[in-house]
Amino acid sequence: MTPTPDTLSQSGDRGFLDPAVAAPGLFGWIFSTDHKRIGLLYLYSVTAFFIVGVLLGLLIRLELIAPGETIVGAQTYNALFTLHGVVMIFLFIIPGIPGAFGNLVLPIQIGAGDVAFPRLNLLSWWLYAVGALLALGSLFSGGGPPDTGWTFYVPFSVQTTTNVSLAVFAVFLIGFSSILTGLNFITTIHRLRAPGMGWGRLPLFIWSLYSTAWVQILATPILGITLVIVLLERLLGTGLFDPARGGDPIMFQHLFWIYSHPAVYIMVLPAMGVVSDIIPVFSRKPAFGYWAIAFSGIAIAAAGSLVWGHHMFTSGMSDMAVLVFSLLTFIVAIPSAVKVFNWVATLYKGAISLDPPMLFALTFVFLFAVGGLSGLILGSAGTDVHVHDTHFVVGHFHYVMFGGTGMAFFAAMHYWLPKFYGRMYNKRIATFAWALMFVGFNVLYFTMKLVGLKGMPRRYYDYVSEFHTLNLISTVGSWVLGLGLLILFVNLFRGLMRGEPAGPNPWGGASLEWTVPSPPPVENFPEPPRVTHGPYDFREAGIL
Amino acid sequence: MPHPETPHIVGYGTFIAVWVLLLALTAGTVAVSKIELGVLHVWAALAIASVKSALVIAFFMHMKYETRLFRVCLFATLATLAIFIGFTFFDVLYR
Amino acid sequence: MSETPHRDDLGARFGMWLFLFTELLLFGGLFILYAVYLARHPEAFARAGKELSLPFGTVNTVVLLTSSLLVALSVSALQRGSRRLCLWLLAGTILSAALFMVNKYFEWSAKIHHGIYPGSPEMAGRETGEGVFFSLYYVTTGLHGVHVVVGALLLGWVFVLVKNGRVDSGNHVLLENAALYWHLVDLIWIFIFPLYYLIL
């Protein structure tokens, strides 16, 4: 199946997308070890689950439009937000940027032909796919859809009769997939850089994937073992978290957050990488503070592993732990601030164009700042006590996850997909969709923070009437956001299928992926490239 | 770019010597466990186990002959695990 | 399947090490729980630990250390081109794995026979700390047992590859990686043994 140079030249300008370069039909995709095809597989599956998650979000908002039971009862609502959370976290945002865009561009950006372990890469996708199907299967089998929330807190998750075991197992598989992706990326970055591609010439996206991959490798196993224990608790009654039998339910929370806090940096670091790559290109200026951005990513990954306790300030954990974890949480905010300042400084005296990728990247900076700053309220022990487990937290994490990583995901789509499909979308419609989303987003989630400040707990399908107005506004915001999303996807889809040819370098980028044709050929580079300048050396690349 | 490498072949004698040492240390831990040491005991057992695992890693697993990158990564991993355990005790010890 | 055009043995070993790191942290989760519950129920842990069979544990330690030696020797043997010796050593390793599992089987059945297993009536009557100890014991050694089986299967597969010449003195990274995995199994046991069998 290895394409000979011969078949390649015939495949012409469709590059790796040409059906002739792979096995026929679907098999050419689901059994392909080409990193670009795997990347697109991830892109399709991740986007599909994003849409599922979004529809669930819409239902959640509809239920919350008024107090009392509006469209669904308590049990259905509990299943809705559990699924919404599980789908968004484990099926969309964690595999999202690394799985789709990491796979698509990482090897090309470092001048390699593929990742270090292509078959392992395919296995990652398969684990993800099987895990995702099992997660969906948990809806329709056993004792009904799981109702624990995405956090699976014991003792409830051990006692409930719903189908938690299958969901937990599914998440376990997906975690394994995430580990394999991380392992693959680290090895690729260490071993397969093209001649001349020193560490200082790595695009910042690669740096971010590198720090992410370490978190994936070192934190995910803890989630794995925790979920195994929950399964054993349910199936065999080992009692390791059962207070009546000498266990401690708070230990579950420690183990869960030892993974899940670092996981929020798995979600956001690649997004920061995307933004760090886009801003210089659209400003025609080298990334300001290259090393500061690169190392602050590593610092976030490292320090992010020390702060998990900030999810547990009210859990009954010792006050000493509250002190330590609160302090460290504030420390981890500093490298994020450094990044923000460097991004803004990159704009200074540039030649800025507000094409859709840039628009989404700058939106990332703003929304991430809003979300991150609200994280400071949560990191401060005294204030967190009030807003913990209220809609303030829900607002915080939608700002950083959707406003942060989600926007970066859209930025990456608008930035790199023309490269991989060879076609350009309509930029004006994309800008219009952006405007709708920006407005809808803030209406939706800022009101959530307000209602949280007033004390509305999360995971409530029914609430006291004083929270009504804000919830109503929030729901209306979700419609505006949804409309924007719809337009965005339709426009992208139409453009990538039928748009104008994009050419190899539509944005004037200086990193390696812009030196190959769009779409790239199967083996990326006919012969290993020699790298002679950095990823943002626009002058040396002849862009300026 | 990776270069074709010539493997470092470890002699049989080295491995056997390490194995003898490991067995001796095993006998050592069992012996120590018979002495009354109180809480120190756990630390003594862990210390011996660490020496044993260092031997396994260095020789059986060829760590001694790998590049420095391998050792740095291993260290990072062990440090991470140590931190996970250590920081949990900020809660457990003070609750 | 399209393969990378070149071979990168160091990269392959590095990838394997990364995988071993994740395995370390997988067990690490259990060691966190062990540490916390030991701090909370030291007496119960000591009492319960005395009930584990020291002879079984010691024999299994020796078996695993020896198997580790055998597989390390097999790598050297293959590198020096003695395929037959390598195959014998591998066979010895797999046999040790089997021996270990047989031992484990008897050890577990003896415990279960005495009513020591999670949720048993016997455990219900004991102090909770002992229950936690035995639950952890079962989960940890169970997970370790799964790794022993997987490692043995892996070595069996490599055995076949060495036999039919697909892995040889010029291309032995698969054997090295399988051996690395096996050493990890040993490594974990080096900690399980004192923590569970020799505690206080």
Add this chain to the structure above:
Amino acid sequence: MNPLVAPTTAAIDPVFLFIFGVSAVMLLGITATMIIFVVRYNRSRHPHPTSQTRSNIPLEIAWTVIPTLLVLAMFYYGWAGYLALRNVPEGAMEVRVTGRMWSWTFEYPEGVTAERLYVPAGRPVRVEIHATDVLHSFYIPAFRVKRDAVPGMATYVWFTAPEPGSYDIFCAEYCGVGHAAMITTVEALPPEEFEAWLAKAQGGRPDGIELLKRYGCLGCHSLDGTPGAGPTFQGIAGRQVAVVTGGKERQVTADRAYLRRSIEEPQVDLVKGFPPIMPPYQGQIPPAELEAILDALEGKGVKAQSPDGAALAREKGCLGCHSTDGSPRVGPSFKGIFGRKVTLLRQGAEETLAIDESYLERAIREPQADLVKGYPPVMPPYAELSAEELRALLDYMRAL
């Protein structure tokens, strides 16, 4: 500081303001800079970049150090606020709250239980939090306090209600289908009203005999005439007793005043023929309980009433899922439940039967045994209900 703001709120709100203030300044600064740059250096106006600067060390240091100082200040204020929530003032009133799926029960040291948290306004209250089944979280937004209820562990919050009024209590830790219904209130009353409420709640409620047992009186005094270390309680009221008062012997009638004094200061009148070993109880028994004990001794001790089904249904959280008006909610309605036909899933097979008492008892005590078709299998088991409580519940359902 405004006396009408709860002290916990007064400790936390300034921290909110501080962090929000710093954040707003930072956010506005960053956003404005971004917008100015985007406009000023837009490619249409500024087609060629006029700088290719790659870094500036003093700047990097400045924007590392300044945020560090800011966050350290935030940390400090946050921690100080947290300490204010943790350090309970001296002399706080104690209440114990138990969270269960899906209701809160408050217990006062006087033996009173309630579904709402009645407190005297202006007095610090320490609430000790327990859970029986899964995690819950005791949350009073108005006072900025929250703490999880963890099975097998006691946690606490404290607060002072600044003025009489009603304040929401929510369950903030997700606990299953009734999570959103696990709501009650703090009812802050003027101190006198609170005392009155307490007394009324005790009214007859604390069973005098029960109290005699609780305070250990029955170790020395029998109820049935058998002699012990002290005189029997049987027929004690109105009895003629020979006592030694201040070394002088005299006869007294055991009236209420005498009995009260004997409990509070037994050394004043020593009963002849018994060793002077009784410990004084002055200040140890709350007045309401003392009255209940005296009532019991005088023979008009009010027995605890049989449990109230309606209250139980509310307290145990049943009404979180079952309606009383025939409308189905998470679970089937209680109204008209007797005789209703249900389809059950028993070991996978369907079975239809008419609801009767024995079925209901099982459905309450071990709901997993039979799952009712059309409803999610989420009901927790209530194996701990006493026979009388169960009877009261069933009577209540029948009467709906």
